[in-house]
Amino acid sequence: MSSDSTITVDARHLEPPEPMDRALAAAGLLREGQHVRMLLHREPFPLYSILDAMGLSYRTQLTAEGDFVILFAHNAEDLPI
DSSP, X not given: OOSSSEEEEEXXXXXXXXXXXXXXXXXXXXXXXXXXXXXXXXXXXXXXXXHHHTTOEEEEEEOTTSOEEEEEESSGGGSOO
């Protein structure tokens, strides 16, 4: 965890199912006011439906380096801009 409000998961270049396992473990640690910042080398399409089913808000950003940053939290207000 890099700060009290951010849980960072670097899953770049890990083979499935490790990125999903790490994402779900981080989701289980989420408290109100916190968000997960997950780094991946490909877009995790299967994760989105799971986050939806869990009632979590999320946003995906593409970095200049071509990595994906997936931010997710209990409330959209907890996602950084």
